Amino acid sequence: MPKAMTPTRTLTPLSLACMAFLCVSAGPYGIEDAVGAAGAFPVLLACLILPVMWGMPQALITAELSTMMDENGGYVLWVRRGLGNFWGWMSSYNSVGSNICDLPLYAVLLAQYLSAYASRTLGTDLSFGSQWAIKAFALCFIMALNVKGVTSVSIVSFFITFLIVAPFVIEPAMPEVHLDVNEWATVTPTINWSLFVSTMLWNFQGWDGLGCVAGEVKDAKRSYPLGVFIALIATALGYAIPVMVGVCVVPDLGVWQSGL
Numbered sequence: 001m002p003k004a005m006t007p008t009r010t011l012t013p014l015s016l017a018c019m020a021f022l023c024v025s026a027g028p029y030g031i032e033d034a035v036g037a038a039g040a041f042p043v044l045l046a047c048l049i050l051p052v053m054w055g056m057p058q059a060l061i062t063a064e065l066s067t068m069m070d071e072n073g074g075y076v077l078w079v080r081r082g083l084g085n086f087w088g089w090m091s092s093y094n095s096v097g098s099n100i101c102d103l104p105l106y107a108v109l110l111a112q113y114l115s116a117y118a119s120r121t122l123g124t125d126l127s128f129g130s131q132w133a134i135k136a137f138a139l140c141f142i143m144a145l146n147v148k149g150v151t152s153v154s155i156v157s158f159f160i161t162f163l164i165v166a167p168f169v170i171e172p173a174m175p176e177v178h179l180d181v182n183e184w185a186t187v188t189p190t191i192n193w194s195l196f197v198s199t200m201l202w203n204f205q206g207w208d209g210l211g212c213v214a215g216e217v218k219d220a221k222r223s224y225p226l227g228v229f230i231a232l233i234a235t236a237l238g239y240a241i242p243v244m245v246g247v248c249v250v251p252d253l254g255v256w257q258s259g260l
Helices: 013-024 032-038 040-068 075-083 085-102 104-122 128-148 150-173 193-202 207-216 220-249
Strands: none
Touching (some): 013 150, 013 207, 013 220, 032 040, 032 193, 032 220, 040 193, 040 220, 075 207, 128 150, 150 220
């Protein structure tokens, strides 16, 4: 009988890091609410603590389990291995329900940002139909990308990560930006703890999604630890640097909200 062909594993530490960055963070978008709820100092402090206390345990658990069970399936396989087929099925069922509620939020966030940009540059908000067209295009594009295969996802992830990160890397050097350490220590008179904590925790989770591509990772024992380490640092800096620059440009914490 002919030998079964072994699938080619294409994901390297860099491509895995880019995918992890997009799964967990995809840039500082959405952190504005946390700044408005608590101030710059609590957010910057959280950017130091949460990567170690909240993000790293999830990332290391994902790396360990994905290395042990290097097949596509992620948390469904982990639960099935530990608790049996029924609970594995329940995990997949709950995952589908969670994704139905969660994933469309990113298309909504994209439409909100583009609408805010149009309002600032063109003086008009995007129409209801235009916003729905943006949401539909975003969802269809991502769906088509995933159907095409993980190689295409990793390539696009690299370019999207570069486009997201580049503006925030160069913004501290812009001539109109004058960094003021005193602004980094600002705290709102009354901290909205529920909004602040929930936003910051949400911004550092999503590592378990990397287990779903374990069967595509080349040299998983090396790629997973290195990939999640790079992504963890990039995520923390991706939140901290824009906040450090942003509060110096817009010190009024009352106007910090998503899309502004």
